[in-house]
Structure formats: C-alpha cells, structure tokens
Amino acid sequence: MHYATLHYAQTATPGNPGAAVLAEECALAIAYNGLNQAVMMVTPQDLEEFVVGFSLSGGLIEQIDDLRDLRLHGSGNARHAEVQVSPRAFWAIKQQRRQLAGHSGCGLCGVEALQQALPQLAPLQPVALPPDSHFHGLRERIAEAQVLARDSGALHAAAFVDGSGAIALCREDIGRHNALDKLIGALALQRRQARDGFAVVTSRCSLELIHKAVRAGIGTLVSLSAPTSLTVEWARRHNLNLIHLPHRSAPRVYSPAPALPDHNG
Known part of the structure; x- marks a missing residue:
C-alpha cells in the first residue's frame, strides 16, 4: 500500500475552520418519574422536542397533557432528561417494563418482544392525499431546510x-427514528394538527x-x-397514506x- 496517497481528515476547530465538520452525537438518558427507561444516542439539538416525541411515538x-414536567441536565456527550408524567401514564410505563422482564426461562420474553415489534395500533381516520403541487421541488426545498x-x-x-405546501418544520438527527421523534415532539408542543399537512x-x-406516524396521528407519510x-x-392496514418521492x-x-x-363498464 502506498501510504503517501492517503488523506487524513481533520475536525474543524476555531484555529482550523477549513477542516471537515462532523455531526454531533451525545448519549441521552431518559427517566420517567425517577424510573430509568432508555439511553438514546442523538444529535444534541431540539432535545426537549425529541423527548416529547419519543414519549408519544413509543406509546x-x-x-x-400526560407530560407534567421535563427537565434536561448535563452537557457535552452525556445528557439526562427527567420526565414527570401523570399517574395513569406512569402505571402504563411500569406495566410495559414488567411484561418485558423476567420471562426468559419460559420463552415469554420473545413473545412480548414480538408484540412490541408488531404492536396493536388503532387505525387512523383516512385523510385526502396531498395536492400534486405540494410535491413540486420538495426534495430541493428539504435540502435547503x-x-x-x-x-x-x-x-x-x-x-x-x-x-399550503410550505415546509413549516424541519428536524435533523443522526438517527432516522430520532429525527421523526423530534418532528412529532415539535408538532405536539406547538399544538399543530398533524392531519393538516404531511x-x-x-x-x-x-x-x-x-x-410512530400512526401513534402521532400523522395522516400522510412521504x-x-x-x-x-x-x-x-x-x-x-392503518389508513396511513404512504408515498414515495423518487429522484426523477x-x-x-x-x-x-x-x-x-x-x-364491467
């Protein structure tokens, strides 16, 4: 191998602004009413929206309104979210954890995990497909956003x-699920009706x-x-409009x- 042909990337710093800029990532630990639930690797922007969306889209x-308080702590690559939820929601969270724990001897753990992967979801009320005009230049508009x-x-x-066909919100993350959770959280916190767009x-x-889209009441996913x-x-099965937007x-x-x-005609 001719090592002289290799080019080593440098991370951008105040003294070296022309080097490669890398996406940020941090660990976010989420606890509900003091009970640790998950540690997620996320991009450290819009974390409040992420926690709200993660809570809603994960059931x-x-x-x-089940969320009573949300406090973020920490900095750098280690963050914490302390979430206070209603007694009803906290009971449901504990029930979920109980179903997934302690059954490995009889094989029920696999059954419960399968139910988590293929959950029972209430179908959406169908909505009309978006107008064709809303897709004009959409790829380019998203890239700009x-x-x-x-x-x-x-x-x-x-x-x-x-x-109206305008991009009202755009959220980004290293994880595709996280990006959608941030968007769902933003919609919920801004009290926007997800059915009024896509x-x-x-x-x-x-x-x-x-x-996630079905739980959040999003009628159309592109x-x-x-x-x-x-x-x-x-x-x-769940009355969700699903559309693929190809390149060309x-x-x-x-x-x-x-x-x-x-x-018959």
Whole structure:
C-alpha cells in the first residue's frame, strides 16, 4: 500500500475552520418519574422536542397533557432528561417494563418482544392525499431546510409540510427514528394538527416509522426512499397514506391501495 496517497481528515476547530465538520452525537438518558427507561444516542439539538416525541411515538404517553414536567441536565456527550408524567401514564410505563422482564426461562420474553415489534395500533381516520403541487421541488426545498446537514452531512431529516405546501418544520438527527421523534415532539408542543399537512422523511421508511406516524396521528407519510412490502401492508392496514418521492419521476402512492380497474363498464 502506498501510504503517501492517503488523506487524513481533520475536525474543524476555531484555529482550523477549513477542516471537515462532523455531526454531533451525545448519549441521552431518559427517566420517567425517577424510573430509568432508555439511553438514546442523538444529535444534541431540539432535545426537549425529541423527548416529547419519543414519549408519544413509543406509546409511553397517550397525549401531550400526560407530560407534567421535563427537565434536561448535563452537557457535552452525556445528557439526562427527567420526565414527570401523570399517574395513569406512569402505571402504563411500569406495566410495559414488567411484561418485558423476567420471562426468559419460559420463552415469554420473545413473545412480548414480538408484540412490541408488531404492536396493536388503532387505525387512523383516512385523510385526502396531498395536492400534486405540494410535491413540486420538495426534495430541493428539504435540502435547503436541512441547516445542520449543510455543513456535516450524515444527518437524517423529518419535515412537516403544512396545508399550503410550505415546509413549516424541519428536524435533523443522526438517527432516522430520532429525527421523526423530534418532528412529532415539535408538532405536539406547538399544538399543530398533524392531519393538516404531511410528514416527509429523508431516510429509509422502516416499519418503526410507520408505528410512530400512526401513534402521532400523522395522516400522510412521504419517504424519499422506496418502502418495503411490510411497511406498505401496515400503512394500508392503518389508513396511513404512504408515498414515495423518487429522484426523477412522479410521486408513487403505495397506500391507500390502488383502485382495481372496472371491467364491467
């Protein structure tokens, strides 16, 4: 190997601003009423919105009013979120933890984990598909809205397009689930109706994103990458409009299912 041909990247510093800018990452520990729930690796922006969205999209709370207080502590690569929730929500959180603990001897742990991966979700009330005009230049508009990714790349985004077709919110994170959670938290904290627009994710459309969208009451989810057959199945089952926006062709609607041709006419 000719080592002289290798180029070593340097991280940007005040004395070396021309070096590569890297995306930030930190560990965020989340506790509910003093009970440790999770440690997430996140981009340290919009953390309050992330915790709210994580709580709603994960079914830990049913509505924003179940959240009584939220305090963030720490700095650098170690952060803490202390969340106070209603007694009803805290009881439900403890029930979830109890179901997933202590069953490894009889194999029930796998059953419970499968239920967590394929949860029972209430179907959405169907909403109309967005107008075609709302997709014009959408990829380019989202790229302009990604302020953090403009410097570092390596960040996913989740955006909310309002009823007028404008990008009203854009949240970014190293994790695609985190980006959507931040957006869900922002919608909840701003008391915006998710059904009045649609969400766009720049990442692969995994099944977990379908779960989060349905729990958050998002009627339409647009992905910049093609969905899998399972995500399409779940979107149709739960009345979630699922649309893929390819690079150079028209939007493709996967859910609702396309109407069958009428051969009787």
